[in-house]
């Protein structure tokens with residue numbers, strides 16, 4: 216089987232498996248990507264994500280990743296929340312987990328189903344296939360644009376007229392030519408809502424993002440202390456950031472995600488910061504089992520939660536912060552000092568600083584965190 220009948224067969228199976236959008240791009244559809252990716256790397260907009268530099272050649276060109284590829288099938292699932300998440304930012308005593316991480320990790324769900332579609336394609340099309348979701352060196356958004364699934368908005372996110380900004384992407388690379396879709400036109404017009412709302416001005420220009428200024432980079436990808444300039448803007452975002460997605464006017468056409476595994480779990484919807492600070496490693500692992508938050512690890516999770524505690528301006532959190540001054544990880548201890556300095560009156564802060572031996576032994580780290588020169 217080949218051509219249009221093969222395409223119709225795999226599209227039908229994909230939709231049956233819960234994919235909301237399906238499109239095909241020719242593997243050579245984006246000769247512009249090497250130059251664009253190099254431009255991003257030369258400007259250091261990839262921040263500490265060195266893997267983007269290391270894999271740049273095969274990332275920007277499907278044929279460099281796999282010389283046998285002829286077509287790229289892009290599939291997407293909606294994770295639309297069915298409500299506006301922006302008001303959640305005002306709940307300063309709560310931890311705000313971005314919409315995509317409030318339930319199951321999408322990687323395993325999407326990958327399993329992509330493999331099923333790919334298996335059918337391989338057997339009926341008598342071809343070779345490879346499947347990718349997120350972590351492979353593939354530029355998923357521009358390929359999705361070429362496959363007619365949507366367009367990259369000014370926030371760089373793949374946006375759809377039907378599903379707004381709330382789509383997870385996955386791809387099947389395949390070794391035979393399949394009838395491609397037309398590239399999707401851009402529908403941002405004169406709108407600049409996503410650029411205007413960004414709390415850290417992370418867009419150097421429309422359609423370009425400087426990850427060195429993006430909160431989703433700091434609270435998700437970054438290791439080490441959160442740089443001081445980004446602590447206040449982090450607000451209550453303990454994981455990810457949705458502002459530049461949530462504000463997009465195209466979301467008004469999005470229906471709540473069909474996949475119940477992407478619907479927010481109650482415990483992951485604005486949990487109290489006090490509960491999160493009290494979690495030990497075992498409790499952290501069981502609460503976030505299966506969620507992308509678990510990939511952070513307990514120490515980085517505490518780091519983020521302490522920064523949000525500092526931003527809560529609620530001294531009632533101090534009893535939950537103080538035990539973390541003795542945490543074995545210096546980044547957690549430093550974040551606890553930052554929270555303490557923000558929440559405690561100066562005399563309490565001074566008293567604790569003198570009492571805690573760890574504060575002395577980590578003097579350099581701690582003073583830097585507390586806002587003084589070591």
Ligand code: B12
Pocket residue numbers: 248251252254255264313314315348349350351352353354355356357367370371372373374380381382383384385422423424426429431432435436454455456457459460
């Ligand atoms: C690295 C990464 C990040 C980084 C960098 C984000 C970024 N915009 O690149 C960080 C950690 C910040 C991040 C955050 C998020 N991410 Co992310 N991330 C990725 C990842 C792994 C790679 C993306 C990539 O290649 N970036 C490199 C840049 C160079 O790619 P690009 O944005 O397409 O580059 C374009 C522009 O630079 C532009 N450009 C460059 N030069 C020029 C010049 C001119 C003249 C013009 C016009 C344009 C232009 O053109 C390039 C090509 O189109 C992908 C998965 C994947 N393998 O693709 C997920 C992915 C992009 N992330 C995803 C998600 C869900 C998010 C978050 C929403 C999570 C959250 N809520 O916190 C945020 C969104 C933040 C945002 N505004 O982008 C989804 C997005 C789905 C979608 N609908 O688009 C993806 C596709 C994962 C998936 N499989 O679903 N992410």
Ligand code: SF4
Pocket residue numbers: 370412413414415416417418424428429430431432456457458459460
């Ligand atoms: S995810 Fe948040 S911080 Fe990052 S670009 Fe969008 S609005 Fe700005």
Ligand code: SF4
Pocket residue numbers: 367368369370374402403404406407408409410462463464465
């Ligand atoms: S908010 Fe406006 S500019 Fe940004 S992606 Fe949506 S339509 Fe485009």
